[in-house]
Amino acid sequence: MCWINKIESIFNSTRCSEEDKVRFAVFMLKSNALYWWNVESVAQPNVLQTMSWEEFVIRFKTQFYPRTAVRQMEEDFLKMEQGNRSVRDYTEKFIEYSQFVEHYVSSESRKVKRYILGLKPSIREFVIAMDPATFSLAVNVVEVTERNKNRQGEEKVVEKRKWEGSSANFRSSASFRRPKFIKSDNYSSKQPPARTCPRCQQVQQETVNPNRKDVTDAERQVIYQGISLYLKGVFNAIHLIIFGRTTHN
Known part of the structure; x- marks a missing residue:
């Protein structure tokens, strides 16, 4: 079919007449197609003069394009x-x-x-x-x-690359870095001195006075939190003793 279309395209370009189409097509045949036409010519000596282009196309298709294909x-x-x-x-x-x-x-x-x-x-x-x-x-x-x-x-790919590039730059910028908390040497090295209780004779840690000048802000905050928790526990115990007895009586 490709060969047929090519030949018909040449017909249109050269304005080939109907009576010359078969002659021109036969001239372009090669190999097996040329052998097929020679057999047709032997069977019908005047086939070139009597065959129309439509009939040539039908015979050509039947020969080279089987029904199964x-x-x-x-x-x-x-x-x-x-x-x-x-x-x-x-x-x-x-x-x-x-x-x-x-x-x-x-x-x-x-x-x-x-x-x-x-x-x-x-x-x-x-x-x-x-x-x-x-x-x-x-x-x-x-x-x-x-x-x-x-x-x-393509535009989406470019936008994605731009976004990924700006995101990477943002993550690597100094403004995005998390601050590093440095442990205070004063807080880690200072330990309250030990003392002995006069009653039980047990060694106890001396309570650090938060108002001392050598106490850091971090230490002072921890001390205040401990005192707050201690007072809260004492208050809860007193509340339980007073109101618990009242409820029992």
């Missing part, structure tokens, strides 16, 4: 989808297979519908909304849609 191509055509192919690759494949399944693309509307059906869903919905009337218009719409989507994808 055409049927397989029909099945492949009906299952054809764009998949990971570009729009151009899909379109070229669609045109190639359309030559063997003419009854599926017998009209322009059927051809457009079948072409749109095999597109990617992301592209197909835009093309359906445009409702192209011809196959060439549908191809143009699909190509424009693909270019727009590719451009949008």
Whole structure:
């Protein structure tokens, strides 16, 4: 079929007359095709003068495109989808297979519908909304849609890289660094001196006076928290003794 289309394209370019089409096509035959035509010429000596171009095409297809092969191509055509192919690759494949399944693309509307059906869903919905009337218009719409989507994808990648770069710079900046808490040497090295209780004769740690000048702010805060917890415990014990007895009586 590709060879037939190529020959017909030459006919249109050279304005070949109907009576000269078969002669020109026979001149372009090679190898097995030329051998086939020689056999036809022996069976019908005047075939070159009497055969029309339409009849030549039918005999050519019958000889070199068996029905089983055409049927397989029909099945492949009906299952054809764009998949990971570009729009151009899909379109070229669609045109190639359309030559063997003419009854599926017998009209322009059927051809457009079948072409749109095999597109990617992301592209197909835009093309359906445009409702192209011809196959060439549908191809143009699909190509424009693909270019727009590719451009949008590239812009998203650029924006993502910019965001990742700014985020990395922010994390590495000094303003984002957590302050390091340095343990005070005075607080860690100073230990209150031990003393012996005159009653129980047990060694006890001397209570640090928070008003001493050598006490740091951190130590003073810890002391105040300890005193607060101690007083709270004493208050709870007194409250339990007083009100607990009252409730019991």
